[in-house]
Amino acid sequence: xxxxxxxxxxxxxxxxxxxxxxxxxxxxxxxxxxxxxxxxxxxxxxxxxxxxxxxxxxxxxxxxxxxxxxxxxxxxxxxxxxxxxxxxxxxxxxxxxxxxxxxxxxxxxxxxxxxxxxxxxxxxxxxxxxxxxxxxxxxxxxxxxxxxxxxxx
Amino acid sequence: xxxxxxxxxxxxxxxxxxxxxxxxxxxxxxxxxxxxxxxxxxxxxxxxxxxxxxxxxxxxxxxxxxxxxxxxxxxxxxxxxxxxxxxxxxxxxxxxxxxxxxxxxxxxxxxxxxxxxxxxxxxxxxxxxxxxxxxxxxxxxxxxxxxxxxxxxxxxxxxxxxxxxxxxxxxxxxxxxxxxxxxxxxxxxxxxxxxxxxxxxxxxxxxxxxxxxxxxxxxxxxxxxxxxxxxxxxxxxxxxxxxxxxxxxxxxxxxxxxxxxxxxxxxxxxxxxxxxxxxxxxxxxxxxxxxxxxxxxxxxxxxxxxxxxxxxxxxxxxxxxxxxxxxxxxxxxxxxxxxxxxxxxxxxxxxxxxxxxxxxxxxxxxxxxxxxxxxxxxxxxxxxxxxxxxxxxxxxxxxxxxxxxxxxxxxxxxxxxxxxxxxxxxxxxx
Ligand SMILES: Cc1cc2nc3c(=O)[nH]c(=O)nc-3n(C[C@H](O)[C@H](O)[C@H](O)COP(=O)(O)O)c2cc1C
Ligand code: SF4
Numbered sequence: 001x002x003x004x005x006x007x008x009x010x011x012x013x014x015x016x017x018x019x020x021x022x023x024x025x026x027x028x029x030x031x032x033x034x035x036x037x038x039x040x041x042x043x044x045x046x047x048x049x050x051x052x053x054x055x056x057x058x059x060x061x062x063x064x065x066x067x068x069x070x071x072x073x074x075x076x077x078x079x080x081x082x083x084x085x086x087x088x089x090x091x092x093x094x095x096x097x098x099x100x101x102x103x104x105x106x107x108x109x110x111x112x113x114x115x116x117x118x119x120x121x122x123x124x125x126x127x128x129x130x131x132x133x134x135x136x137x138x139x140x141x142x143x144x145x146x147x148x149x150x151x152x153x
Numbered sequence: 154x155x156x157x158x159x160x161x162x163x164x165x166x167x168x169x170x171x172x173x174x175x176x177x178x179x180x181x182x183x184x185x186x187x188x189x190x191x192x193x194x195x196x197x198x199x200x201x202x203x204x205x206x207x208x209x210x211x212x213x214x215x216x217x218x219x220x221x222x223x224x225x226x227x228x229x230x231x232x233x234x235x236x237x238x239x240x241x242x243x244x245x246x247x248x249x250x251x252x253x254x255x256x257x258x259x260x261x262x263x264x265x266x267x268x269x270x271x272x273x274x275x276x277x278x279x280x281x282x283x284x285x286x287x288x289x290x291x292x293x294x295x296x297x298x299x300x301x302x303x304x305x306x307x308x309x310x311x312x313x314x315x316x317x318x319x320x321x322x323x324x325x326x327x328x329x330x331x332x333x334x335x336x337x338x339x340x341x342x343x344x345x346x347x348x349x350x351x352x353x354x355x356x357x358x359x360x361x362x363x364x365x366x367x368x369x370x371x372x373x374x375x376x377x378x379x380x381x382x383x384x385x386x387x388x389x390x391x392x393x394x395x396x397x398x399x400x401x402x403x404x405x406x407x408x409x410x411x412x413x414x415x416x417x418x419x420x421x422x423x424x425x426x427x428x429x430x431x432x433x434x435x436x437x438x439x440x441x442x443x444x445x446x447x448x449x450x451x452x453x454x455x456x457x458x459x460x461x462x463x464x465x466x467x468x469x470x471x472x473x474x475x476x477x478x479x480x481x482x483x484x485x486x487x488x489x490x491x492x493x494x495x496x497x498x499x500x501x502x503x504x505x506x507x508x509x510x511x512x513x514x515x516x517x518x519x520x521x522x523x524x525x526x527x528x529x530x531x532x533x534x535x536x537x538x539x540x541x542x543x544x545x546x547x548x549x550x551x552x553x554x555x556x557x558x559x560x561x562x563x564x565x566x567x568x569x570x571x572x573x574x575x576x577x578x579x580x581x582x583x
Contacts, residue, residue: 015319016341017232017359023341024324049341062343064325065282081244082443082489083402083475091582119327119493120244120443121283124402124473125156125409134285 001044005029009048020049023059027066036067064118072107072114074152077131080117083124092128093117095142096149113152157255158410160425162388162396163376164369165412168255174290176297179258185303187375191266192311199270203374206382207394211248212238212330212367213442213470214546215393215459218374224354225271226362234363235267235276236339236353237371239291240323240330242281243442244493245473248398249368251410253280253287256372257294261318263371265309266378268316271364275317278368279335282324291320327497331545332365334499345499346545369397389415393458397472401426404433404478415469416461420453423476433478437562441470443490444550446557447477467557482577483562484569487516487555489583494551505548508539512555519566520583522574529566533559 008029012022023045030037030045037045037060039053046056060066078084078093093115097103100115107114123129126138130145137148157168172178179185191199204219225233237260241249252260264276280288295318298304306315321339328334329344336358338344357363373395377385386394393415399422402408406427413422419440429435435450440457446467448455455461459469477486491513500506515532518524536552543549559566568576 017361018340020341021321021339021359024322024338027324028322059341059343062326063282063323066324080489081493082439082486083245083408083473085489085581085583086403086475086477086481087408088581094582118283118325119496120242120246122241122247122250122281124245124247124400124475127402127408131283136286 001030001041002033005033006044006048009045020051023049023051023056024063027056027060031066035071036069038068042068072111074113074133075131076113076115076149076152077118077121078115079119079121079123079127079129079131081120081124083120084127084129087127089128092140092142092145096145099146100149113149156409157251158398158412160411160413162412162414164252164256164259164372164396165398165410168251174255174257174294176258176294176301179256183379184258184375185262187378188262188265188309191269191378192309192314196270196272199266199378202382203270203377206377206385207392208370208373208377208385209393209459210367211369211373211397211471213243213444215469218366218370221354221364221366222267222271224352225273225364226354227272229272229362231361232275233271233273234358234361235264235271235273236332236335236358236363236365237264237276237278237368238330238332238335238365239278239280239284239287239368240335241284241368241471242327242330243444243471243473245400245402245439245442245475246471247400247402247473248410248471250284250287251398252368252372253284254290257290259372259375260291260368261294261298263374264318265303265316266374267364267366267371269311269314273364274315275319277319277321277339277358279321279323279329279339281329282322288320288322295320327493328499328545328547331547334545335365336363343499345501346547348544390456390458390460392460393469399457400471400473401476402473403476404430404481405476406430413457416456416458418453419448419455419457419474422457422474423453426476429476429478431478433480435476436479436481437477437483439473439475439477439554441468442473443475443493444553445470446553447483447486447561448557449561466560480577480579480581482520482575482580483558483565484516484520484575485577485580485583487558488513488520490554491516491551494547498547498551502543502548504539505543505551508535508548509551511535512551516555519569520575522569522572524570526570529559529563529570532566
């Protein structure tokens, strides 16, 4: 971890009655460096928090938004919960996968895009929805979804 | 960004106006007058007003907010906390997102009123990780308050009143919406719910006395203080006063959010969303988010409040209405629902961990035409074994919708068995 990341993490401590409260925001900062937090980075975070490495790994793997392995340059998530499914999101996921040549949970061979499914994104009124690098793209059909992923570098 | 609702009452009246999300825009529409009135009152009088307004929690359980506020210890050496639950992850529910994006100051004002009423010094707003815009809007609104001296020591022009508000982002786990799972998560742990008692008012986040309320619950509070209890009770029913933002999704012409009084008939809300798409016939409706039993099309006259819905064997939940037309295979619906719960179980309780897995396995087997004699009976028995013996209500929530499906749409399940395949060719893809 970079020294600057450590400093930013240490500044979070006094936002909580106990410093462990800052663990989730700290993991977000650690993840921002390379897009994932591996064992080595987790160990460094554990040290800052006076925790055992396993306690940090446990937290990392509990939450879907943390990654412990390298990811594609872009993340594309398709919501497959019931309201989106009723509006064709599973068809969209399958067709996007065919378009990109990967299945859910996989990354394209050139490392450009990681595709995955997600549970409800709170976009039921504007379904189907993609979450692309943290940004919501709503009211999609196959054409508009394809255009969005094609524009990712 | 989602669209402002087509029908408005008070909460969403100005949501179409971008400026309403800023302090000056909010104040221009009468914002923070409820807080001003509250700060001129004794804390106990505020708690009494909120209690007699009958405002019920909008996070799904419907507990009376004023009663909950009364559970906080009056005297406490330890700092008292408020936690605002913005983890909204219930499929079919997307109202809290709109409130945080369009009316962040409503939430903050409600929190500050609660803080004065309960003597709380600090609030954490737990926003689900995916809601980046919600978190940004809240952060911006909090900074505006800090800049104006409305947060901090002796804030909002009231000596002896100190409060600070911190936005804390989740990281993708449905169970962190359950209030004690949320508290664990806020402490930097896995979001696994705690056994209760002790309840959060005695032992909450970091062991401190804590009150947890939903985003929308807080958003109603300023209106109650500003316009009065009688005015608030002019909306909704005796036991469920006020409005809520009903979400209508699925097979309708114009999905979206519609602010209407609690008790509004289900059919009226579906009509507001343009009715069933393509003039098709209705098959079933999930009235309160994914966790609540699905109702048959004959229940359109039901009032959308907890009392009326529980008389029909379902619940209001979060008021997320999911509409399914005649092309829908209810066994596929069971597959989608049970997959969600299998994925999101925190795994602490055996009935929940194993039960959600079996519900999914059996639904998949039946849907794929591989159902075996006796599968339906097992599927029918499982939910009963999963109810009410677990650490949190998630297990019940996983069992209820499947029970509803088997009660009202048993034919769909039975027709898969002899045909050895799914008879609904036109339905949504699994
Ligand atoms: C499995 C489960 C998930 C929940 N998810 C949420 C949620 O996302 N947001 C929420 O406000 N309440 C959620 N709740 C309800 C909370 O536990 C709690 O009752 C609520 O936040 C209290 O606020 P209220 O009284 O203002 O509704 C959930 C409950 C359960 C059992
Ligand atoms: S009921 Fe399920 S989600 Fe709730 S604590 Fe038990 S295992 Fe976890």
